[in-house]
Amino acid sequence: MNEGSSGERGTTERVLTLLGLLQQRQVWTGPELADRLAVTPRTVRRDIDRLRALGYPVHASQGVGGGYQLGRGQDLPPLLLDDEEAIVTAVALLLGAGGALTGSADTALRALAKLDRVLPVRLRQQVQTLTGAIDSFDGGRTPIDPDVLMTLARACRDHVEAVFDYPSSTATATGTRRVEPYRLVASDRRWYLLAYDLDRADWRTFRVDRMTAVAARTWHFDPRPAPDPAPYVQDGVTTRVYPEQAGFLIRAAADTVRAQVPPSAASVHARDADTCELRSGAANLDAVLMHVALLGHDFEVLYPPELIARRRSLAIALGSAASGNVPSEPMSELPEDS
Template sequence: MAGGDERGTTERVLTLLGLLQQRQVWTGPELADRLGVTPRTIRRDVERLRTLGYPVQASQGVGGGYQLGAGQDLPPLLLDDEEAIVTAVALLVGAGGAVVGAGAAALRALTKLDRVLPTRLRHEVRALAGSVQSFSGGRSPVDADVLMTLARACRDEVEADFDYPSGNEVRRRRVEPYRLVASDRRWYLFAYDLDRDDWRSFRGDRMTEVAARTWRFRPRPGPDAATYVQEGVASRVYPHRARFLVHASADTVRAQLPASAAVVRPHGPEHCEVLSGADNSLDAVLMYVLLLGHDFEVLDPPELAARCHVLAQRLRTAGATISPPPDAAGS
């Protein structure tokens, strides 16, 4: 019975704190009426908040009441599990976003959140922070339960399993999970597939019945998670693919291309390889690389080099049929 009373008091104090955060000033009777207790109980709960470090101020007279003041030293945040997960996911998405300065600010906020959360919740947030990589921003929402289960498995280095579609059937997959990777639109799990004895990436939105197992694994050396997933996504999305040597640094070209459109690999300080593709024809990819404004060479496929000559001749023909402006003709 005492345990139940203690839980009831804790829930009431948390509710009181929430009310104080919603409005600048509350009178004692107003708070008592909202919480269904006496003004004397409100006074005791206010003292509990002060003991926890919340600067609750009380003033008398007309316009007086209880007010949550600003404090320099904040006590631990009081978040339930769901709130901590949602907050952490939002910060992680912000950290991988495309808004200038937002990524650094989100990472700082995530670090502060991790520092002030109670130990139990801090472990959950830390699991996300240590198990997520990104190669672009602006992704769609993710199932928090799936994300947290996989993040815990990555953190604790334990096997995971889940149902995953393969062709016309759904199969149970057993993996060693290493990283969660966020692309433009989706979350992926980078893992070692134990049944296929090879590295794989899995779309988070296609997983069902996700569970972390108790069997621990020893991490094995492997490819970079974000690069592996990015290249895998590009190869699956585009049936026709091409590879170019661009006469510009990888950083320069990455700033010009969205991560979902191409993979950019450094090739010395002043060159890079660009891998991209298209659904139907590589002509659009060829023109896209041309419009980057750098000299380039076609590395693969060989027939694309011949296509360059065809398109170049077509452009020359188009330019030759354009009549010069009247003033140019008379000059």
């Protein structure tokens, strides 16, 4: 059999083609592989040994129904995807990162960032087109531009500065922010960026869906010691961002309370096996107090002091309503939760 064509393609390309064949079918005989690769069975055996050296567990069996089979190994070697498989994988990961799929969004984004390193330019437009054609009826996370998410993910991965326009918290105007991006963090509703704001010399949390004109710069930075991303961002968006903040000691296991409270509404910290602390904020704390009361657990207000007195007055009013007594002074209307 003529091996000239094999020599022209090169050993590396031939071995990758062999790997693709092994991933397509359960068992191949040596002559079948030799015919598909246009080489001799001896060359197939050498290429099989090369794959084994790279960590691919290729098993060989004799007799009827025997041949070469790609098995499962202890480590995860590189996968070989054709164009269609790469497109489908990228779309699935984008949807997972965007919240349309169940599971861990940050894990999907990490896998997508790895795939992004090797995804050919010719496939990117097809991925974007397919992603834009898929929607979800269950609401889920606030939709964002996948290109924005990937730009920020690359900047975090490569330790390069990022710039974007962001609305001011005190005005309708939008200003340019220059940051060292550290980590993207997903909640049940939104994506956030934890970054060091270079112009404010402090750590900041940014909502990705509010960013515009997002771009990564070429300026590399050495990562600073950073706060734990997920707890820092959660405390920021549920507590620190609000003018009023409150803490509650709840006599229930932390996991039980976390199952009742959306992570975008409050942070829950275990005290021991049977109690936890819930921290939250709002423009007016009456709504927070009522939500905590409706959880159905015994609780006490830790702070602020005025909310302790407010809890007593609400308890008296609710008790009077339950007994049919009308209080001498009507309760003020509870504000909507912010």
